[in-house]
C-alpha cells in the first residue's frame with residue numbers, strides 16, 4: 001500500500017521499524033535513515049526477510065538539501081520523524097519541497113532555547129494546506145495518545161470537558177543508579193524547566209518540580225507525581241472546547257530526583273557551553289555521553305508504565321468523570337521488539353499516525369495535532385497494535 005521514510009535510529013525508531021514490519025500490507029517498503037548509518041543497518045539486519053522491503057541511508061537531518069535528495073530518491077508517501085525535536089523544521093521543509101506527508105512525536109525546539117512551543121510548526125499550516133499535504137504533529141504517547149484520549153472523551157462522553165489531568169507513571173526499574181528512559185538531553189531539559197499549567201484562560205508558572213501529589217495508579221500502586229509543563233497542554237488548551245484546567249503529572253522516585261539535583265547543582269545539566277580543554281562543550285552533552293544509552297536499558301528494565309488522562313466535565317447537565325489509560329510492561333515490550341516500554345509507547349503511535357495517513361483515513365491538508373482528527377480509528381488501532389486501553393468511570397480525582 002505505501003512507503004515510509006523513518007528518520008532517526010534510536011530507541012523510538014527501533015519500535016517504529018518493528019511495527020511497520022509487522023504491518024507489511026500498509027508498509028510495503030521502508031527506508032531507515034539517520035546520522036549513524038550503522039545503526040540503521042543493524043535494524044535492517046535484524047528484520048530483513050519479512051514482507052516489508054527495507055533500505056537504509058545516511059542523512060544529516062539538519063540539512064534540508066540532503067533530505068530532499070534522499071526523499072526524491074526513495075519517494076516515500078510519508079516521512080516519520082523520530083530523530084530529535086531540533087530537526088522538525090528542516091524535515092518539514094523537505095517534505096514540502098518533495099510533496100510528502102509528515103509525522104513526528106515531539107514539537108520543534110531550538111537548540112539554545114529549552115522551550116516547548118508549537119508556534120514554529122503551526123506557522124507551516126498554510127504551506128501544507130496549499131501543498132495538499134498532511135503534517136501530523138506529536139503522534140507519540142504524550143503528546144499523542146493523550147490527545148487522542150481527549151478527543152475520544154470529548155466525542156463520546158462529555159458535552160464539556162472542564163479539567164484534564166494527564167498522568168504519566170513509570171514504575172520501571174533498570175537497576176542503574178541514574179539513567180533517563182529516552183534521550184537524556186531532551187528528558188533533562190523537560191524536567192528541569194519551570195512547571196506550567198492552564199487555568200481559566202491563563203498559564204500559571206511554577207518552580208521546577210515544586211508541586212507534588214500522590215496518586216494510586218492501577219496495576220502499579222501509589223506513586224509521587226510532580227507537575228510539569230508538557231507540550232500537549234498548549235494544543236489541548238486550544239482544541240478542547242470549554243476547557244478550564246489542564247495539568248500534566250509525571251512520577252519520579254526520590255532517588256532519581258536526588259541525582260538530578262546534584263547534577264543540576266554542579267552545573268552538569270546546563271546547556272550553556274563551557275571551555276573544556278580548548279573546546280566549547282555543553283555540559284548536558286557531556287552528561288549524555290557518560291550516562292547509559294537509553295537503548296541499552298531495554299534488557300534490564302522490569303515493571304510497567306501507566307499513562308492516561310483523568311477528565312472532569314458535564315454530560316446532559318450532570319457532572320461526569322472519566323479515566324482512560326494504557327499499561328505497558330517493559331519486559332513484554334522488550335521481548336516483542338527489543339526496546340523498553342517508553343520507546344514502545346512512543347513508537348507504536350508514530351506507526352499508527354503514519355498508517356492512518358497512508359490509508360487516507362487521517363488525511364487533510366494542513367498542520368494538525370492528533371486531537372483534531374476523529375479519534376475512533378486511532379483508538380481501535382491502539383488496541384490492535386499493542387497498546388490496549390482501559391476505561392474507569394469513577395476514578396480518583398486530583399485536587
Ligand SMILES: NC(=O)c1ccc[n+]([C@@H]2O[C@H](COP(=O)([O-])OP(=O)(O)OC[C@H]3O[C@@H](n4cnc5c(N)ncnc54)[C@H](OP(=O)(O)O)[C@@H]3O)[C@@H](O)[C@H]2O)c1
Pocket residue numbers: 007008009010011012013033034035036039059060061062082083084085087105106138139140141142143144181182183186294295342345346
Ligand atoms: N511523544 C512521546 O511520547 C515521546 C516520548 C519519548 C520520546 N519522544 C521523542 O522521540 C524522538 C526520538 O527519541 P529517542 O529516545 O529514540 O532518541 P534517541 O535514542 O536519542 O534517537 C535519536 C536518533 O536521531 C538521530 N539523529 C539526531 N540528530 C540527527 C540528525 N541531525 N540527522 C539524522 N539523525 C539524527 C540520532 O542519531 P545518532 O544515532 O547518530 O545519535 C538517533 O539515532 C525524540 O524527538 C523524542 O523527543 C517522544
